Amino acid sequence: MKKYKNILVTGGAGFIGSHLVDSLIENGYKVRVLDNLYRQIHPTGQLPRYFNPKAEFIKGDVTSRRDWLKALQGMDAVYHFAAAVGVGQSMYEIEHYVKVNSLGTALMLDILANTRHKIKKMIIAASMSSYGEGSYRCKIHGTVRPPLRSQSKLEKRDFCVYCPICDSIVDPVPTMEDAKQNSNSIYAIGKKDQEEMVLNIGAAYNIPSVALRYFNVYGPRQSLSNPYNGVVAIFMSRIKNGKPPIINEDGLQTRDFVHIRDLTKVNIFALEKDSANHKTFNVGSGNPVSIKNMAEILIKLYGSKLTPEISYKIRKLDVRHCFADIKKMKQLLDFQPQIDLTYGLKEVIKWSEKEQAVDKLDFAMKELEKRGLR
Ligand SMILES: NC(=O)c1ccc[n+]([C@@H]2O[C@H](COP(=O)([O-])OP(=O)(O)OC[C@H]3O[C@@H](n4cnc5c(N)ncnc54)[C@H](O)[C@@H]3O)[C@@H](O)[C@H]2O)c1
Ligand SMILES: [Zn+2]
Known part of the structure; x- marks a missing residue:
């Protein structure tokens, strides 16, 4: 017997949400989606x-x-994924990002606190971006959390990270869930707000809640035309349009790329396993990959x-x-x-062959440059 039957997925028409919707339906759940079909993601509206025809769709705004009242009615659990997604853009569409991400989540929680409902589990899409700079090891001081690198060093093309105590060069190590969140964009601050608010209200009202800090997710259905998207989609869109991927810094900076199917499994476990309750998890692959290496792999796979x-x-x-320390996910979710x-990546490229990729990167970069953000 399943503990939950009716599941709400906000943002269920988007990249991550739509895969989860398919998987929930395959696993026998009844699914409702709340999504406003935001034009930046869904250009035709x-x-x-x-989109899975077996899911109920409510066009609405978080x-x-x-x-929210309409969407939550009769639901047993909610995955809250709808969000304004983009680090750079969040630095000038500040009101929009705070409204959708922080206030949107506050509205859901306000309803749960003040109305009769059946929600027995909340899962929030959090983000690695809330960590800021990852964790590092100093030979003298052990694990340290350096702040963002100084502008003057970066301008001299010194891309290294230094120990905040002794100023010697430090080496990256996996970042654990208990690392302090040094959020440094409006997007990251909003994501941190969201997870804290959900876990806080979840604990206060005894609604089991889970925050999943996704790292860089890739897979079929990611928007290839949204220039504020992740690096995989941006590089694919460039290569498809016969233009070279443009790499910031020297390309040796690393990220942690996790495939959408792995992520979807974690999402299902977070719902079904009580061991997830009231906890935060990193959801990454655990493997750092340099941005230059990612560009080279994609170019090779495209035969370009x-x-x-x-x-x-x-x-x-x-x-x-x-990059993620994934011990907690392994231990408590057994995944x-x-x-x-x-x-x-091969699979994503195969999928992308039938997709239109409008390269709007130049436009997005100009927007950032205009504001001194690039
Ligand atoms: N993609 C990643 O690598 C990544 C990494 C970390 C966290 N996340 C988080 O995961 C979640 C899903 O991300 P995604 O990559 O699928 O993004 P996405 O943009 O593909 O999907 C988001 C969906 O939310 C909808 N939406 C936007 N504003 C809305 C509003 N005001 N009301 C209702 N619906 C709205 C959009 O129409 C879209 O369908 C987000 O919360 C995001 O912050 C994503
Ligand atoms: Zn040191």
Whole structure:
């Protein structure tokens, strides 16, 4: 017997949400989606082709109390994924990001605190971006959490990270869930707000809650035309349009890429396993991959002759390294990511062949440059 039957997925028309919707339906759940089909993600304003016809769809906005009330009615659990997603953009669309991410979540919690409902589990999409710079090891001081690198060093093309105590060069190590969150963008601050608010109200009202800090998620259905998207989609869109991927810094900065199918499994376990309750988890692969290496793998898989363009440019607020310590996920959710990066990327490329990729990167970069953010 399943503990939950009716599941609400906000943002269920988006990349991560839509995969979860499919998986929930396959696993016998009844699914409702609340999504406003935001134009930056859904340029036609229509439900995407991939949207599962077995899911109920409510077109609505997480900034509307009325839409939340309608969506939450009769539900046993909620995955709250709808969000404004983009670090750079959040630095000038500040009101929009705070409204959708922080206030949208506050509205859901306000309703749960003040009305009769059946919600017995909340799962919030949190983000690795809330850590800021990842964890590092200093030979003298052990694990340290350096602040963002100084602008003057970056301008001299010194991309290293230094110990905040003795100023010697430090080496990246996996970042654990209990690392302090040094959020350094409005997007990251909002994501931190969201997880804290959900866990706080969950504990106060005894509603089991789980915060999943996703690292860089990739897979079919990611928007190839949203220039504020993750690096995989941006590089794919460039290569597809015959342009070289443009790489910031020297390209040796690393990120942690996790395949959407692995992520979806973790999402299902977070719902079904009580061991997840009232906890925060990193959801990454645990493997750092340099941005230059990612560009090279993609170029090779596309069979292209392009070479990545190392720009040495710096994007304000960018971190040098951040990758997940996934011990907690392994121990408490009994899950280890399974999809190999090259295999996963091959599959995404195959999917992208039928997709239109409008390269709007130049536009997005100009927006950031205009404001001195790049
Ligand atoms: N993609 C990643 O690598 C990544 C990493 C960390 C965290 N996350 C988080 O995971 C969640 C899902 O991300 P995604 O990559 O699927 O993004 P996405 O943009 O593909 O999906 C988000 C969905 O939310 C909807 N939406 C936006 N504003 C809304 C509003 N005001 N009301 C209702 N619906 C709204 C959009 O229409 C879209 O369908 C987000 O909360 C994001 O912050 C994603
Ligand atoms: Zn030190």
